[in-house]
Amino acid sequence: MVQLQQARLDASFAALSDVTRRGILERLGQKDASITELADRFRMTLTGMKKHVSVLEHAGLVTTEKVGRVRTCRLGLRRLEQEAAWIESYRQLWSARFDELDRIVEGLVQEKTTHDRNTTVSPTS
Amino acid sequence: MVQLQQARLDASFAALSDVTRRGILERLGQKDASITELADRFRMTLTGMKKHVSVLEHAGLVTTEKVGRVRTCRLGLRRLEQEAAWIESYRQLWSARFDELDRIVEGLVQEKTTHDRNTTVSPTS
DNA sequence: CGTACACTGAACCATATGGTTCAGTTACAA
DNA sequence: TTGTAACTGAACCATATGGTTCAGTGTACG
Structure with missing residues (x-):
């Protein structure tokens, strides 16, 4: 099927x-x-x-x-339901995937910010 | 383009x-x-x-x-926007087309009903 | 250094695709 | 009945597709 x-x-x-x-x-x-x-x-x-x-x-x-x-x-009788459904589910997959990447990138930025804050206090010139 | x-x-x-x-x-x-x-x-x-x-x-x-x-x-960066759009516009076209056919059929039924009403009053048996 | 791994290009193969021409068959019309 | 129009099937053609094998090239790793 x-x-x-x-x-x-x-x-x-x-x-x-x-x-x-x-x-x-x-x-x-x-x-x-x-x-x-x-x-x-x-x-x-x-x-x-x-x-x-x-x-x-x-x-x-x-x-x-x-x-x-x-x-x-x-x-014909078919309205491309299945095709529309496939594409739609792909679009959702795509969005989810890129949202996840966004979160990862954001996490890295967050981490870097924290790191910077810890390392940039009173720079010993 | x-x-x-x-x-x-x-x-x-x-x-x-x-x-x-x-x-x-x-x-x-x-x-x-x-x-x-x-x-x-x-x-x-x-x-x-x-x-x-x-x-x-x-x-x-x-x-x-x-x-x-x-x-x-x-x-890739493409989210199948154009493909989804084509299919969606086709689905609307399809619906419009079949709505039109429905109206035509309904019109014929209407016509037939009227005709029946006009011809079936007091059937001369 | 040597070996194994990940990929890549070229060549090949069978089948599919997008088109054609040609030779019908069937059906409407004079 | 004699065209002629509408379609159809077979055959053909060039190119594309989905796969393979084989022979590399470049990279990692011990």
Whole structure:
């Protein structure tokens, strides 16, 4: 199950790692579109666009339905919950880590101050 | 500049699309580590781990410093702000899109109800 | 000094990715 | 029925990815 989640994260982060696919998602956020419309907009062949859509579909970010000749693409049911959660937990980890470093540095400064106070009283010039 | 941001997103989403690299980030969130320590933990060669670290470093997610023989890896300065922002804006887009669909569906239901009311008064059996 | 350790670069390998062209198949339209 | 438009699968291509081995280089330590 953890493996499944990891595979899911693998697939969707990989899907998001391409500027064209992020563009497709934004475009589909406005309105559903056919393969042809998407291919025109992103200036590539139908076959190329089909591949991108397949990647997004495999990641669960897009669903498609073919009626007649035309396949209509729309946003999938997934809202990137797990991806947002991973990033959020990373951000918290990051903050905690750097807060800790801050405390350590502060501790060192404190220590040094104390040390200085002990050693700088009445300097014997 | 937009291109630069897109390249940044490309690089960091790609960096996050590997389960080992996400593991490395989580590990470094606990404590800094050398290449050897990371390689041991993730059961791969030093060379292989070096490559992963390089990818993370290139994405700005990790910084390294070599002192003596050992290269110490720590979390980079980037907190995935842009990545979190992209995902968040996508989630809002997604919500807006589906709210709109809800309204459309509701509209249709409303229409149908009205129609039913108009047509089902005193059914002539 | 000699040895072992930590890393690094080059080369290699299999597979994946992002794109293309070409040759279909199916469906709408004149 | 004869196009033609929309898609699709197969094959191909260049490059990237995730890993390895091998052969170093530089550093610590006894």
